[in-house]
Amino acid sequence: MTPPSVVRRAIVADDEALARERLRQLLARHPGWTIVAECRHGAEAVEAILDRQPDVVFLDIRMPGLDGLEVAEAVSGDDEQRAPAIVFVTAYDEFALRAFDLSAVDYLLKPVDRERFDRALARVESRLTSGTSSARTDVGALLHGVRPDQPYVHRFLIRSPRGYYFVRAEDVEWVEAEGNYAALHASGRRHLVRQTMKTLEARLDPATFARVHRSAIVNATRVERAESLGHGEYRLQLSSGAHVDTSRAYSTRVHQLLHA
16 A cells, blocks of 8 residues: 555546546545546646656546547657556457456456456556556557557657647658657658657658668658768658758668668
8 A cells, every 4th residue: 555655646537527536436545645637538638647747547548539548658758757657447348458458557447346446556556666667668568459450650649839739650751859859840840759769760660661860760752862972871852852861870771761
C-alpha cells in the first residue's frame, strides 16, 4: 500500500459520467491517492496528462476524438521517467484482451469490479515503489497486438497553443532533429513533436522512410533527385524544393533508397 506520507496522483478519462464516478468511488477507498483531473474525451486527457504529470491514468479505450490507445501513444513519448502508468478501461473482446495480457499494460473490464480494481492498483503501486516506468514500451507492445495491421505510426498528434491536431505520416516529407524535439515537415508547414530521431525512425515505416543523417529522416516517395557531394554523401532534393544532405554514416541506407 502507498505510505500515508506519499500522495499519488491519478487521472480518470472516460466519456461516460457513471464510469468516471465508479472509478472515483473505487479509488477513494485507497488512502494516499488523489484524482487531479477527470476527462471526457481524448484531447482533454492528453492535455491533462502532460500538464498534471500523474502517477497513473485510468483510460477508457473508446472516447470521442482520440481513442485511449492514441492518447497513450501520444503521451508516452521518450521520457520514461515521466510517463505515467496506464490502466485501460475496456469492453473489448477476447482477442483484444489477449493483446493486453501479452503486454505489461494493465486493464479493467467494464463494469469495473472492486477486487479487480484493487489488484490493478496494487500492481501500479508496486511499479511506482520500485521505480519501474516502462509505459512507452508497454503501449508499443499493446498497439502491435491490438492493431497488427498497423505496426507503424499512421498519424501524429501535434500540440499547439490553440489545441491539438493530427499530421498524417504519409504527408511528412522529411523530419529534422531539433534539440529535444523533432520537426515534421509536411504540407508546407513545420510541426514539432517531443520525440527523438531514434524513436521516430522505429515508428515510421522503413518501406517509406529512411534515416539519411543523424539529424534527418526523409520520405523516399518525395525524393526527386540526388546530387553526389563525394565521399558517399549526397544532397537530396525533395518534391517541395527542400534540400537534405546525407552523411557517410548512413550511406548504406541512402544507397538502398536511391536504387529502390
